[in-house]
Amino acid sequence: MDYKMSVQEFLQMAENGNIDLTDFILSLNQELEKINRQLGFLREISPLSSINSVKSLPKLFGLPISVKDCICVKGMQATAGSRILAGYVPPFDATVVKRIKENAGTIIGKTNQDEFGFGTFSTNSCYEIPKNPLDPNRVCGGSSGGAGGLTQALELPHIALGQSTGGSISCPSAWCSVIGLTPTYGLVSRYGLIDYANSLDKIGPIGKNVFDIALLLSIIAGYDEKDSTSINKSPADYTIFTQKQELHGVKLAIPKEYLMGLDKNVEKEFWVAVKKLEDIGAEAKEVKLPNTKISLSAYYIVAASEASTNLAKYCGMRYGLHEDIEGMFNEYFSKTRGKSLGQEAKRRIMLGTFARMSGYRDAYYVKAMKVRTLIIQDFKNAFKHHDAIIAPTMPILPPKFIDIEKLTPSQIYAMDALTVPANFAGIPHISIPVKEKTPIGLHILGDHLQEGKIIEIAAAFEKSR
Amino acid sequence: MPKKKTNIMKKVKPKKKLKPEKKSNITTRRAIALIEKKTKISIPKPHINLETVKHVARVARLELTEEEIKMMQKDLNDILAAFRDLEKIDPKCEPSWQPLDIHNVLRKDEIESCLGQEKALENTKHKERGFFKGPKVL
Numbered sequence: 001m002d003y004k005m006s007v008q009e010f011l012q013m014a015e016n017g018n019i020d021l022t023d024f025i026l027s028l029n030q031e032l033e034k035i036n037r038q039l040g041f042l043r044e045i046s047p048l049s050s051i052n053s054v055k056s057l058p059k060l061f062g063l064p065i066s067v068k069d070c071i072c073v074k075g076m077q078a079t080a081g082s083r084i085l086a087g088y089v090p091p092f093d094a095t096v097v098k099r100i101k102e103n104a105g106t107i108i109g110k111t112n113q114d115e116f117g118f119g120t121f122s123t124n125s126c127y128e129i130p131k132n133p134l135d136p137n138r139v140c141g142g143s144s145g146g147a148g149g150l151t152q153a154l155e156l157p158h159i160a161l162g163q164s165t166g167g168s169i170s171c172p173s174a175w176c177s178v179i180g181l182t183p184t185y186g187l188v189s190r191y192g193l194i195d196y197a198n199s200l201d202k203i204g205p206i207g208k209n210v211f212d213i214a215l216l217l218s219i220i221a222g223y224d225e226k227d228s229t230s231i232n233k234s235p236a237d238y239t240i241f242t243q244k245q246e247l248h249g250v251k252l253a254i255p256k257e258y259l260m261g262l263d264k265n266v267e268k269e270f271w272v273a274v275k276k277l278e279d280i281g282a283e284a285k286e287v288k289l290p291n292t293k294i295s296l297s298a299y300y301i302v303a304a305s306e307a308s309t310n311l312a313k314y315c316g317m318r319y320g321l322h323e324d325i326e327g328m329f330n331e332y333f334s335k336t337r338g339k340s341l342g343q344e345a346k347r348r349i350m351l352g353t354f355a356r357m358s359g360y361r362d363a364y365y366v367k368a369m370k371v372r373t374l375i376i377q378d379f380k381n382a383f384k385h386h387d388a389i390i391a392p393t394m395p396i397l398p399p400k401f402i403d404i405e406k407l408t409p410s411q412i413y414a415m416d417a418l419t420v421p422a423n424f425a426g427i428p429h430i431s432i433p434v435k436e437k438t439p440i441g442l443h444i445l446g447d448h449l450q451e452g453k454i455i456e457i458a459a460a461f462e463k464s465r
Numbered sequence: 466m467p468k469k470k471t472n473i474m475k476k477v478k479p480k481k482k483l484k485p486e487k488k489s490n491i492t493t494r495r496a497i498a499l500i501e502k503k504t505k506i507s508i509p510k511p512h513i514n515l516e517t518v519k520h521v522a523r524v525a526r527l528e529l530t531e532e533e534i535k536m537m538q539k540d541l542n543d544i545l546a547a548f549r550d551l552e553k554i555d556p557k558c559e560p561s562w563q564p565l566d567i568h569n570v571l572r573k574d575e576i577e578s579c580l581g582q583e584k585a586l587e588n589t590k591h592k593e594r595g596f597f598k599g600p601k602v603l
Contacts (some may be wrong), residue, residue: 074519087588089588091584091585091588094537094582185563185564186563199564225570225572228571229563230570231565270545284509292519294551294554295549297547297548297549300548308525312525312526317589317597317599317600318588318591319589322589322590325598325599326600328601328602329599329600329601331600332600333600334523334526334528335528335602337526337527337528338528341527341529343536346533346539347537350518350522350537351541354541357521366560367551367555367556369561369562370558371554371556373556373558373560374561376561376564407541408543409544410544410546410548413544424564426563426565430602443496445490448564448565
């Protein structure tokens with residue numbers, strides 16, 4: 001049987017008993033092995049024995065779900081792309097994974113990423129580097145690169161679970177031409193996520209269609225007592241927002257600050273997308289978000305500071321990589337960490353430790369947190385008169401592997417300029433390709449907890465493409 | 466602005482051998498500030514010297530090779546130079562430690578089942594009699 005179909009078609013067929021799950025999983029497994037050999041999206045593919053225990057039950061009826069490596073799945077190695085976690089097999093499921101399993105989703109494997117999420121290209125991994133399925137000479141984007149690439153390359157029904165700190169869902173979604181949703185901070189439980197930065201991390205879905213991301217969000221969103229930053233909100237069905245065909249009366253804001261320094265193709269395609277949105281009834285108006293420029297520096301200070309404390313727990317003792325215990329504790333920890341952390345991880349630990357050091361804390365860390373207040377205020381002002389903000393997701397097309405070697409860290413960080421403000425402010429956002437198989441994303445940003453509104457806009461746009 | 470930056474430097478308590486460099490750094494900073502004022506061209510400052518890189522690495526428990534230390538100095542200075550826009554502002558608002566107004570949620574202090582000792586230890590080879598075994602502390 002040919003299983004090339006959408007998630008929605010799969011669910012309908014499975015509900016009617018027209019999918020032989022064992023046969024389907026077998027085909028899927030072969031396909032995954034084949035794709036993975038060529039493009040390197042998966043760190044680990046679930047063994048067939050574990051997959052076969054899945055039953056065809058609501059709501060997911062065995063639907064394949066891939067999980068970013070930094071999210072814990074019981075019994076499957078979780079490295080978050082780092083050598084220091086090599087061999088770590090979590091004895092528990094992250095809350096998001098538990099909910100997927102409870103709804104009969106099939107966990108098919110762990111997707112490759114930048115080490116701990118530190119990167120824009122998914123090239124900062126201690127393991128396989130995923131290649132862009134639209135052009136294998138180019139990067140997938142980071143840090144959920146394996147998730148974005150697999151979603152584009154796999155023609156069988158599947159949804160990926162990604163994670164974003166400063167753009168790690170939107171960036172690979174744009175560059176691999178798929179759809180990624182980063183929810184409001186705290187809407188989806190972070191329990192079982194290998195943290196990067198606690199006040200910034202969000203788990204969210206990546207899929208081929210707007211329906212797919214709305215479906216997976218419906219399953220993973222909602223209060224979790226195991227995450228102290230979880231928002232007290234009951235689960236909701238977000239798929240009801242995917243029916244929208246037109247956008248009459250919907251007011252969209254285009255921030256002027258987001259239109260500077262764009263690649264010509266990105267700029268052109270963005271305005272074509274704006275025209276399509278206007279054609280289906282939306283009103284678009286340029287606005288100013290005056291604090292946009294400083295958000296990048298402030299975000300990186302906060303992210304590196306939080307990362308430097310989070311990574312302090314990796315010392316080669318309780319899990320992950322082990323060395324023979326020798327010397328005093330400081331010596332042993334420093335040696336193990338120096339040996340097994342990658343360059344970008346070390347760089348961010350150094351930057352974060354520096355920014356939190358006595359004497360510099362107020363000038364960097366505290367000031368950056370104040371900048372976050374300004375960024376949130378900018379967004380809140382825009383949302384007083386607009387339903388959503390739209391912009392290009394990434395300022396450029398996915399770069400070639402050979403071109404990124406010459407870039408300095410600060411040049412790479414600057415590529416996140418358009419995804420960072422929304423992530424910093426914790427507002428929900430969707431990246432949707434301007435057209436199919438094109439690595440340019442339209443970014444749709446909504447106010448806190450307005451996932452429904454941005455899903456509606458994305459769904460209507462999807463139908464107009 | 467230059468006056469304020471000097472204050473920031475004063476707060477740092479580096480080890481003794483850092484002192485000479487610290488002094489010259491302030492002079493350089495003043496010189497740069499003067500040039501910037503006159504020419505209106507901003508010049509990236511050497512924020513971090515090699516000793517500071519070594520100190521930060523020690524604090525962060527990172528053993529770096531000499532080559533890595535040099536590379537870190539270059540990278541950190543490049544990054545901080547790119548982040549100089551932060552130095553030019555002084556927001557008067559409260560910091561947002563979280564993006565939303567979230568309050569700590571505590572559960573009731575009731576006994577619940579949790580990860581067993583064996584499970585908790587299954588990911589390490591450094592264990593003895595049901596405990597984690599670590600390197601020497603004293």
